Amino acid sequence: MSGSILIYANCQGEELQTTGRYMPALAGTIGFKWIPLHKITDADWATRYDAEFMSDVVAVWEQVETGDPTPHRRELHARLPAGLQTVRFPPLSALFMWPFAGNDPRIAADPQRYPWPDSVAAMLALQSGSDDEIFAEYMKITTERMPDLDRRLRLDVTRWQASDALSDVKVADWVERNFRETRLFHTSGHLTAAATDFVLRHLLEQTTVLRPYSVARLKGEAEALLRHHIGQDFESVPIHPLVAERLKLRFHDPNARYRWHGHMWTLRDYILHYVRWAPYLD
Amino acid sequence: MADRFETAYVFGTLGNLSGALGDGWSAEDHYAWAVGEHSRLSLPLPGDTETYILRLSLHPLVHPGRCESQRLTIAAGDVLLGHFDVPHQATVDVPLPLALTRERTQLDLRLTHPDALRPRDFKDSTDSRWLSLCFHSGGLVRASDGTGGNTPEDVMHAVVAGHALARQIAAVMAQLSPLRGRIAFHYVSPDGSLDAATRHLPADALPAAQIYWRQSGVGTPEVAAAINAAVPADCDVQRIPSPHMTALWPLQGADPRRIAEPGRYGHGRYMFSDRVGASMANMMLQDDVVLLAYESMAEKEMPDLDASLDADVAVWRQLDATNDVRVADFILANFRRQRMFLAPPLAGSAVLRHIIDQLIETPAIRAVASPADLARELDFLLSGYVGHWQELPIHPHIARHFGLQWWQPGMRYRWFGNSWTFEEYALNYIRWNAWRP
Numbered sequence: 001m002s003g004s005i006l007i008y009a010n011c012q013g014e015e016l017q018t019t020g021r022y023m024p025a026l027a028g029t030i031g032f033k034w035i036p037l038h039k040i041t042d043a044d045w046a047t048r049y050d051a052e053f054m055s056d057v058v059a060v061w062e063q064v065e066t067g068d069p070t071p072h073r074r075e076l077h078a079r080l081p082a083g084l085q086t087v088r089f090p091p092l093s094a095l096f097m098w099p100f101a102g103n104d105p106r107i108a109a110d111p112q113r114y115p116w117p118d119s120v121a122a123m124l125a126l127q128s129g130s131d132d133e134i135f136a137e138y139m140k141i142t143t144e145r146m147p148d149l150d151r152r153l154r155l156d157v158t159r160w161q162a163s164d165a166l167s168d169v170k171v172a173d174w175v176e177r178n179f180r181e182t183r184l185f186h187t188s189g190h191l192t193a194a195a196t197d198f199v200l201r202h203l204l205e206q207t208t209v210l211r212p213y214s215v216a217r218l219k220g221e222a223e224a225l226l227r228h229h230i231g232q233d234f235e236s237v238p239i240h241p242l243v244a245e246r247l248k249l250r251f252h253d254p255n256a257r258y259r260w261h262g263h264m265w266t267l268r269d270y271i272l273h274y275v276r277w278a279p280y281l282d
Numbered sequence: 283m284a285d286r287f288e289t290a291y292v293f294g295t296l297g298n299l300s301g302a303l304g305d306g307w308s309a310e311d312h313y314a315w316a317v318g319e320h321s322r323l324s325l326p327l328p329g330d331t332e333t334y335i336l337r338l339s340l341h342p343l344v345h346p347g348r349c350e351s352q353r354l355t356i357a358a359g360d361v362l363l364g365h366f367d368v369p370h371q372a373t374v375d376v377p378l379p380l381a382l383t384r385e386r387t388q389l390d391l392r393l394t395h396p397d398a399l400r401p402r403d404f405k406d407s408t409d410s411r412w413l414s415l416c417f418h419s420g421g422l423v424r425a426s427d428g429t430g431g432n433t434p435e436d437v438m439h440a441v442v443a444g445h446a447l448a449r450q451i452a453a454v455m456a457q458l459s460p461l462r463g464r465i466a467f468h469y470v471s472p473d474g475s476l477d478a479a480t481r482h483l484p485a486d487a488l489p490a491a492q493i494y495w496r497q498s499g500v501g502t503p504e505v506a507a508a509i510n511a512a513v514p515a516d517c518d519v520q521r522i523p524s525p526h527m528t529a530l531w532p533l534q535g536a537d538p539r540r541i542a543e544p545g546r547y548g549h550g551r552y553m554f555s556d557r558v559g560a561s562m563a564n565m566m567l568q569d570d571v572v573l574l575a576y577e578s579m580a581e582k583e584m585p586d587l588d589a590s591l592d593a594d595v596a597v598w599r600q601l602d603a604t605n606d607v608r609v610a611d612f613i614l615a616n617f618r619r620q621r622m623f624l625a626p627p628l629a630g631s632a633v634l635r636h637i638i639d640q641l642i643e644t645p646a647i648r649a650v651a652s653p654a655d656l657a658r659e660l661d662f663l664l665s666g667y668v669g670h671w672q673e674l675p676i677h678p679h680i681a682r683h684f685g686l687q688w689w690q691p692g693m694r695y696r697w698f699g700n701s702w703t704f705e706e707y708a709l710n711y712i713r714w715n716a717w718r719p
Contacts, residue, residue: 022546022718102312103292103419108339108373119312122419123298125290145296147311193699225718228700263666273662279457281450281667 001212003056004031008076009063010038010091010189015196015232016061016203023221025213030058037063040072045079054079058209060086064166066159087206090163090171092195094185096152097239097247100142101188106277114274116187116237120145121274134275135268142240149246169202183251186236186258193229197222233259238267287337287421289328297419302326306393308411315343315413316354321393329387333380333425336363339418341371345404352414355394358382363391368415377425437463438646439487443470443509444497447524450634450669451495451641458659460651465493472501476508488512492646497522498605518644522637523601525609527623529590530676530684533558533580534626539714552711554625554674558583559711569709576708580677587683607640609633621688625674631667635660671696675704 005020007013013034020032035049060080065073080086095101102119120141124134160172175184175195184195204210204218236258244252257264262281265273273280292298293314300309304322308315325336342352351369355362356376364376382389395414401407442452452469455461468487470479480488494513496506498521513519528534535557540550558580565572598610613622613633620632642648642656673695681689694701698719702710710717 019718022716024716027546099311100296102294102296103339105287105290105292105337105339105419105421108337119292119294119297119419122290123292126288147296221716225716228702228706229718230699230701233699257666260666262669264668265666269666278662281453281457281663281669 001058001209002029003058003209004033005059005061005207005209006054006057007032007034007061007063008037008073009034009061009089010036011232012091012189012191012196012199013037013061013063015191015193016200019196019200019222019225022225023218025217025221030210030213031056033057035076037065037070037072045072045075049079051079054081057081057084059207060084061203061207062086062088063091064088064163065091066162066166085208087169087203088167089169089199089203090160090167091189092171092175092184092191092199093159093189094156094175094179095188096149096156097179097185097243097249098188098237099147099149099152099243100145100240110277113277113279116235118271118274121271124275125277127275131268131272135271138271138275143242146240146242146246149243153247168206169199171199174198180248180250186231186233188237190232190235192231192233193226194231196231197226200226230259235260238265238270240267286423288332288334288424289326289422291325291420293417293419299323299326308413312418314417315411316393316395316398316415316417318398318412318414319394319396321395323391323393325389325391327383327386327389328422329385331380331384334378334383334422335425336376336378336420337373337423338376338420339371339373340368340415341418342368342415343399343401343413344369345399348404349397349399352395352397354415357392357394358389375423378422438465438493438650439484439491440465440467440493440495440646441470441483441488441491441509441513442467442495442497443472443501443506444495444522445471445500445524446670447522447629447634447637448495448497448500451522451638454634454638454660454663455641457663458651458656460655460659461647464650465647470509472496472506472509474502474505476505476512479505479509480512489514491517493518493520493644495520495522495641497524498601499524518646520607520641520644521605522607522641523598523605523609524627525598525601525613525629525633526627527594527613527617528626529587529594530623530680531626531674532585532587532590532680533583533677536560539563546716551714551716556708556711559708562712563714565712572712573705573709576712577679581679584677584679587680591684607637609636612636618685619687624668624670625672628670628672631664631669634667634669635664668696671698673697675702675707678704 007017017032017034020026100118100120102117104117104119104122107117120138124138127134157172157176160175164170164172178184182194183192186192200222201219204222205215210218238258239249239252241254257266258270260270260280294312295309296311302324303309303314304324306316306318306321308317344350351367354366354368356364361382366374398412398414400412401409442448449469452467455467468483472479489512491513494517533556535555537555537560540555542548542550558576562572562576565575595610595614598613602608602610616622616632621630622633624630638660642653675695676689678691692703694703695707697707700717
């Protein structure tokens with residue numbers, strides 16, 4: 001058997017693709033191709049994802065979306081040869097861990113600098129004062145305005161369950177059981193390796209064309225590649241200590257440093273840079 | 283460069299406009315719906331004499347066949363400020379006449395939105411509110427922003443040539459606000475050909491350069507020489523050394539397994555070799571036994587570490603003698619207290635800062651910005667800076683021998699996307715295990 005597994009997904013698909021590419025058992029036989037559903041354009045179907053691109057696809061890992069199928073998803077389905085196995089899996093996201101992810105007027109003009117908005121930090125953007133004063137004010141306001149996180153969690157669980165209902169791989173129960181013990185998210189939409197490993201293992205199990213490769217071996221290789229991997233942490237948004245306390249996040253270290261491009265920042269570092277919309281280095 | 287907001291408004295109950303929303307709003311955590319036909323907003327103002335534009339970020343409630351867009355009119359008393367037809371998420375600019383804002387701390391706005399819909403009328407919803415536009419955030423932008431400043435002819439060109447260190451220096455300098463708009467920093471790689479190296483530069487960057495910093499000992503000699511020849515003779519030139527450190531990783535040597543694996547590991551699976559690890563490649567024992575054997579062999583093979591350090595220092599002093607930027611004394615004085623290198627060729631942020639501190643003494647830079655301002659900006663910009671994604675683990679014996687204060691047993695090291703202890707790295711290396719970036 002040789003060919004490619006086509007992954008149609010958001011950036012979480014790139015994690016699956018990269019891990020798959022480094023699995024020794026599949027080297028030289030099964031490759032992985034990724035269509036980023038959040039970036040695809042009409043023109044891409046005629047150029048990047050043409051008939052030649054599709055010609056060696058032997059299975060599809062399709063990340064589902066709730067709601068009506070988008071035109072791109074319809075286009076994908078129209079191009080897949082009949083009889084090809086598609087394994088559906090859900091996107092993972094966690095809005096509840098960053099409850100102040102609201103609006104920041106600066107993002108419209110400068111969308112790449114700090115793409116994970118914090119509405120309280122945005123409000124402090126024009127406040128004068130020392131670093132200590134600004135951070136103290138941030139902590140004061142966020143503590144006073146901390147919303148009901150259990151409600152936020154329930155909203156997320158409902159979303160996860162809705163995606164699960166469309167998928168062959170189910171994540172809602174697993175995320176709900178594990179998010180307190182193990183860090184699963186670097187941002188509301190970026191995953192740690194633990195979350196990628198869970199999804200990947202289930203995809204490997206359910207993909208028929210991989211049966212000749214020994215699923216147990218493939219899962220072992222995926223686990224070895226991801227055991228000490230950090231995941232999508234090029235932008236890791238710190239977790240508020242009160243969020244950690246209220247949600248009982250046992251993995252949380254109040255002194256943790258979080259990767260932000262070329263930096264390792266504490267929550268305080270991150271908030272001060274964010275408030276000032278400060279440049280940083282890659 | 284983005285417009286700078288002078289005041290930031292965040293709608294919603296978690297925002298800062300809760301007290302400013304009058305009639306005609308339905309606020310949720312992160313946004314507020316304008317409901318019915320009219321809404322009132324008491325906009326807080328700075329109370330100064332600047333002329334402002336009110337910028338609002340919003341989206342309409344639309345439904346195909348029923349309502350394709352939402353109209354919005356904004357007025358202050360009798361003065362019509364703006365009229366918009368909003369078919370999708372948008373940012374709208376509303377110029378505010380100075381007469382309405384001068385030295386005032388509040389402006390009362392009346393918003394008219396006659397196309398409100400009830401979600402329950404066209405979708406499976408119990409929501410019976412008459413919703414029109416959802417307001418996310420906003421701010422005041424100075425109307426004069428975007429005019430004035432230096433023309434391109436006023437901007438001085440600075441060229442920084444070299445490898446990773448030079449790229450970092452150029453990136454740092456380009457972010458310093460006292461220099462922005464005054465000095466344009468351009469990074470150039472002295473590899474390949476002069477044409478390829480300079481293709482991305484403005485045409486006059488090299489011939490008009492007033493500052494030229496070049497990392498010595500790297501790149502293709504012909505290209506480096508061509509760049510040197512292309513800058514003006516009276517350009518301020520600083521030669522930057524490329525320091526390495528080997529004393530912390532003295533077991534480097536040949537490993538026949540290290541070959542390029544195209545598509546996966548272009549520079550070989552592990553780009554820094556370990557001759558002791560290589561010699562154990564065929565040892566099929568349990569992990570703990572392999573590690574014990576490695577420890578034992580490494581200690582036997584360990585060279586005289588003080589002599590290795592002396593050799594490094596001799597090289598650094600030689601670099602100091604042939605460059606304008608000095609590093610030897612700084613590294614020697616601080617390597618126990620601070621992490622100076624992440625891997626033999628990868629200097630850490632402390633070395634980078636030390637080099638930049640010397641470079642900003644360049645007269646052309648001193649003429650533009652005060653050292654104190656630059657130092658303050660550098661402190662903030664480089665806080666927590668790591669830069670590289672590779673950290674070569676240090677053998678505990680070596681860390682203890684040199685008394686590295688920043689090292690601790692069980693320390694984790696970044697290896698691209700991975701976080702490994704020394705022992706995990708050593709085992710992976712010995713077994714030549716695959717890893718993913």
